[in-house]
Amino acid sequence: MARRTKVYEGKAKILYEGPEPDTLVQYFKDDATAFNAEKREVIDGKGVLNNRLSEFFMVGLGQIGVPTHFIKRLNMREQLIRACEIIPLEIVVRNVAAGSMSKRLGIEEGTPLPRPIIEFCLKDDKLGDPLVTEEHIIAFNWASQQDLDDIVALSLRVNDFLSGCMLAVGIKLVDFKIEVGRVWDGDFQRLILADEISPDSCRLWDIETGKKLDKDVFRRDLGSLTDAYTEVARRLGVMPANSAPATKPHLIN
Known part of the structure; x- marks a missing residue:
């Protein structure tokens, strides 16, 4: 990480120069923020889950013809993306x-x-x-x-x-x-x-219970954010169905 050139750091991600022209490496942090960063906490494993879930959705969208910046996942916290003008x-x-x-x-x-x-x-x-x-x-x-x-x-x-x-x-x-x-x-x-x-x-x-499985869990102090995100990943098949919630989850490659 130290050898890379940081391009931008936001509340939840860091962008570094990529290995090839017009590419970036997107790093997912464990930081959780709400209310325009007035509420902030570090939640172990959040970045790992978001990296894998975002890959899942971006790949699926690409398969139906929606153009995305996603190129490939590099590791548990990083993905290679196409540089673009936001x-x-x-x-x-x-x-x-x-x-x-x-x-x-x-x-x-x-x-x-x-x-x-x-x-x-x-x-x-x-x-x-x-x-x-x-x-x-x-x-x-x-x-x-x-x-x-x-x-x-x-x-x-x-x-x-x-x-x-x-x-x-x-x-x-x-x-x-x-x-x-x-x-x-x-x-x-x-x-x-x-x-x-x-x-x-x-x-x-x-759908059945109305239970929140998103960042509102953090915003409204409704329980464990990692457990909520893990539940989404498990239902989508990103994590094994029989896995227990963990702060450092093991994800399917």
Whole structure:
């Protein structure tokens, strides 16, 4: 690690220069944060689980034709990814009212939405990642109208895939956040899915019990975050079905 050049460090991941041009190494930390990093804790094994789960989802999306930055998993905490220019937006796809939507609109948490709703937030921790409209995005040149059309189409495909994956193992996909980046293929620009997909960036509820299996466990002090993420990994087949929850889980290669 010491020999690498750090490119960026966020709340949950570190990016290092990759071994080849236009690549990066993405390292998953054990840090858990909430409320714009006002609440922070190190949870042993969290980065290992998120690395493996994000690989699982990125590979699956790639197989159905969704372009992503993922190249391959390198080890338990790192993956090789394609470098891209991140569009400064967080794209939130909501299937059920929860979290900030319930607070903003006064909708009871758990209320199914009539259709998936896509929201955009400006990526700026100092401002608290404020909600923005398509008019803001286009006016301030964060993305073009064509970019937004492509982002919406990509987001809905991701939603369909993740919803199906989760439903098959008895989990409700309440909402999730993604990021999108630009890459160039010759003279042509295209958009790809970037960052990660893990229980850190999704709300996941057990269909039968409503038990939370995502970062709300940490936000709301509902128990062990590692146990919740391990349960998701186990149901998806990322971990052996008979494995016991552990702070340093053994994952299937």
